[in-house]
Amino acid sequence: MAESTSRSAGARVGETLQDFWATRPARPRGKIAGVAEALGRRYGVDPVLLRILFVVGAFYGGAGLAVYLLGWLLLPKETPEGRRPTPVFTALLVIGSLFLLMFWVMQLQGLVGLSIAFLGLYLLHRNYRDRPKATAAEPQGAVPVTEKTWVYPGAKAPVQPLTDTGLDVRQNPPSWDPLAAAPFAWDLPEPQESEPEPEPERPRRRWITLLTLGIAAFAGGITISAGTPLGFTFALALGIIGAGLVVGAFLHGGRGLIGAAIPVAGLAMVFAVAPVGSGPWGEIDESPETPAQLAPEYRAAVGDVQLNLEGMALSTGQEARTRVSVDIGNISVYVPRTADVTVDCAAGQGLTNCLGRERNGDRIRNHVVDTGEDGPGGGTIVLDLRAGTGNVEVFRD
Incomplete structure (x- = not known):
């Protein structure tokens, strides 16, 4: 029973994918790519919302940009002669861009973003596959061939198309001309007054926005408390907001998430360029006098760390060890004059000056x-100093 159920589910998925490929829309003329416009026309979704989703997904490991390029490559182009595949030169350019982009996408955030994007497209087609395609409107003023044309007695044949039965000659004036004051216009049809039906108001589903923001805030709080970098926290929140926008596109709600997605995407991009962890913000200034008072680690997300060890009393064979890490900021350590010091200094961008040995640049x-x-002998101090963006300096008085 379970095996047959799984087979039927797999068959439905396969049929949906085949139908998606067979009925894939054409990218409209007059646009460079037109992927969002094509999908919006096909499924009746606002193209602006799709463009925002692509932009948001681009910050989520580059997944949005990868899906957009795939759409550019695989969706045909609308031309006066009909649907045409993507030109060879453009296809090669897109394939090259996708190849370079894969080095960024093939990470955890990018893979999660791709999964969300493909799942969203699958659900979009599954729920809206039967939406009618737009058809060309009939020119105004055209008269159908089946319509009977009325003329008054003795009038010449009209220029409108005639039916197979010929002319139906009206003997009585129409209702709009009871006095027969305009017999030359009796061939006009009876007036029909019809009031346009008001469009039904779609219910406002504000709960989609509130629920999505609540889930994003809850997930962000958990990641921060777990000590994950802020870049991952904002990327996770951005992914949750993107999922809420996809759900809102189906349920006609969640537009309030657009305003929330823009600043979250900006923060995710900033922290992706300059990674900042979840440590404290601000200055750290410590002057331990014994190895027991020296903490095993000092950490700051943004700020300077100053560690003064000049007054530390070390006996022969005693060791003091610590690690200092800063995402954005400077590290300054002052060591005793007679201590044996072993130090590792590293900086992603900035300068290192460790006991007179200076280097600057990237990833130094x-x-x-x-x-x-x-000379050798006495106590030992072991330091591991790391800064993401900033200077690392060790001085001996």
Whole structure:
């Protein structure tokens, strides 16, 4: 029973995918790509909403940009002669862009974004596959061939198309001319007054916006409390908002999420370029006097860290060890004059000056061993200093 159910589900999925490919829309003329416009026309969705989803998805591991390029490549182009495949030069350019983009997309965030995008397209087609395609409107003033044309007695044949039965000569004036004052116009049809039907008001589904923002805030709070980087937190919130926009497109709601998606996407992009963790913000200034007072780790998301170890008393064979990490900011450490110091200095962008050995640039690292002015012996200090963007400096007084 379960096997037959799984087979039927798989068959339905396969039929949906085949129908999606067979009825894929053509990209309209007058636009460079027109992917959002084509999908909007096909499924009756606002193209502006689709464009926003593509932009939001681009910050989510590049998934939105990858799906847009795939649409550009696979959807045919609308031309005066009919549907035409994507030109060879354009196809090669898009394929090259997709190849370079895969190095960015093939990460956790990008794979999750691609999964959400493909699932959204699948549900969109599954629910709206039968929406009628737009047809060309009949020219105004055209008279159908089946319509009877009325003329008054003795009038010449009209220029409108005639029916197979010929002319039907009206003997009595129409209702709009009871006094027969205009017999030359008796061939005009009877007036029909029809009031346009008011469009039904769609219910406002504000709960989609509120529920989506609540889920995004809850998920963001969990990731922050778990110590994940802020870049991942905002990317996760952006993905949840994007899913809410997809659901809102089906249920005709959730437009309030558009205003929330823009700042969240901007923050996700900022923290993707300059990663900032979930550590504290602000200055850290510590002066431990014994190895027991030295914390095993000092961490700051944004801010400077200053560690003064000059007054630390170290006995022979005693070791003091710590790690200092800053995402955006500077690290300054002052060590005793006679201590044996082993230090690893690293900076993503900035400068390292560790006990007189200076380097600057991108992704720089220094490993320095310095025994002080009295040579080897005495206590040892081991430092691991890392800054994402900023300077790392170690001084000996």
